[in-house]
Amino acid sequence: MELTSKVIDNAESFETFRSLLQLANLPADDLDFKKHLLIGFYDGITPVATGGLEIYNPYALLRSLSVKFGVRGLSLGSTITEQLIGHAKSKGIEAVYLLTETAHAFFLKKGFRDVAREDVPQEIKSSSEFSHVCSTSAVCMVYKIK
Numbered sequence: 001m002e003l004t005s006k007v008i009d010n011a012e013s014f015e016t017f018r019s020l021l022q023l024a025n026l027p028a029d030d031l032d033f034k035k036h037l038l039i040g041f042y043d044g045i046t047p048v049a050t051g052g053l054e055i056y057n058p059y060a061l062l063r064s065l066s067v068k069f070g071v072r073g074l075s076l077g078s079t080i081t082e083q084l085i086g087h088a089k090s091k092g093i094e095a096v097y098l099l100t101e102t103a104h105a106f107f108l109k110k111g112f113r114d115v116a117r118e119d120v121p122q123e124i125k126s127s128s129e130f131s132h133v134c135s136t137s138a139v140c141m142v143y144k145i146k
Contacts (some may be wrong), residue, residue, distance in 0.1 A: 001043050003076070005083065008038035016040070017064075020047050024066035030128040031064065037087060038064065041076055051080035053087060053096070056123035060088045062098040062143075063129055077103075081110050085143060094146040097124045099138040112141040 008017045014033040017040050021028040031038065031052065041049035048071045052064035062084055067076045088096050097120055100107060117125075117140045124130055 001071070001074075003041050003043055003048070003071075003074075005039055005041045005080075008033045008040050013040065014038070016047050017050055020050050020068065021064055021066055023068070024050075026064055026066055027129070027133045028064070030133055037084070039080060039083060041080065043071065049076040049080060051084050053084045054127060054129070055088075055091065055093070056121075056127065058092065058094040059121050059124050060091075060093045060096045061124055061127055061129055062096050065103070077106060078110065081107075085110075085145070089145055094144070095121075096143040096145065097121075098141050099129060099134040100141065101135060101138045104139050104141070107141050110143070112143045115140050115142040 008014050017038055018028040018031065037053040037055070039051050040047050049067040050064050052062070054061040054063065062081070065077060065080055085096060098107065098112065120130065120140060
């Protein structure tokens with residue numbers, strides 16, 4: 001298996017990206033490849049993993065992290081998370097936030113820490129993910145860069 005990553009930058013690859021998220025029961029209707037950094041990992045031409053970053057300077061929101069069954073255990077989730085955090089660092093982002101219902105332990109291992117929703121910057125709170133897409137039962141986490 002030879003995995004490659006690519007930025008999702010056209011309608012065709014975006015629809016494939018969205019389909020993979022839908023299979024993982026993750027929200028995809030509010031994503032926009034023209035506004036957000038979306039990354040897909042492929043085995044040949046087959047998409048196997050996704051991740052995204054919404055920039056709200058000086059903060060970012062990590063979302064849409066999914067890895068298909070059958071390729072889990074290959075550290076793709078870690079690779080995508082590290083790639084997105086690296087991108088955030090290169091853009092001068094101070095902190096990366098996320099909401100999760102299923103991957104709390106994973107993100108703790110990646111250096112994220114729990115944060116109360118009321119302590120999240122307004123820029124992030126205003127995102128569709130925080131304001132109406134993700135359940136209020138989701139755990140809010142932050143990765144401090146600066």
